[in-house]
Every structure is written in C-alpha cells, then in structure tokens.
Amino acid sequence: xxxxxxxxxxxxxxxxxxxxxxxxxxxxxxxxxxxxxxxxxxxxxxxxxxxxxxxxxxxxxxxxxxxxxxxxxxxxxxxxxxxxxxxxxxxxxxxxxxxxxxxxxxxxxxxxxxxxxxxxx
Numbered sequence: 001x002x003x004x005x006x007x008x009x010x011x012x013x014x015x016x017x018x019x020x021x022x023x024x025x026x027x028x029x030x031x032x033x034x035x036x037x038x039x040x041x042x043x044x045x046x047x048x049x050x051x052x053x054x055x056x057x058x059x060x061x062x063x064x065x066x067x068x069x070x071x072x073x074x075x076x077x078x079x080x081x082x083x084x085x086x087x088x089x090x091x092x093x094x095x096x097x098x099x100x101x102x103x104x105x106x107x108x109x110x111x112x113x114x115x116x117x118x119x120x121x
Contacts, residue, residue, distance in 0.1 A: 045064075052104075058108035061107050061108035064100075065106075065108065066105075069097070069098070069102075071101075072094055075090070075093065075094050
C-alpha cells in the first residue's frame, strides 16, 4: 500500500476558501501506481460494447467510438496539463484508444451507408 500526502490539495482548497488553518493528512492507495488505476473503466467499456453488439445500431457504435476518442483526448490533455513521465505503455494506450475509436466510428459509418434509407424503401 502506498502513501501520498494530500497536503498540496488541502492548501489549494484553503487558499480558495480563505481558511487559515489546514491540517495535512495521508491517503493510503491500493494502486501500485497512484493515479493510474482504471478498474472503474472496465464496466463502462463492457456496457457500451455489449449495447453496441446487442443492438447493432450505428448510434451505439458511435457511442463506443466517442468513448474511446474521449479517453484519448483525456490522455492528451493529461500530457499537456500534468506532464507525466511517459513510457511505452502510455503511448500504446493512446494509439489503441485512437485506433479503437476510429474503428468503431468507421464501422458505424459503413453500416449506416449499407442500410436502406426511408426514401428507398
């Protein structure tokens, strides 16, 4: 279990709220690499993927693609704002997120072009 101080966060909050006294605390994390724990995202991707597979609707595939592209956007924003130490894993995930997002949206576009329109029926 790793320990991280929340003192910097508490000091920022104190400055913004005008508090005069701030007591530091320590947070215990279970993640071996704090800030990189993504256990909660598995359910999001599983639910969206299941919906896309079950419904077969292009809108569901666009939702999956938008989620992946959003994850890539958040990763890029963290690159600019947080300036993390990047390794091969960081870049592999970024490439995968962009790739999966583009594949899902491209699949939805291709599927919507194959479906007959209301005027053609």
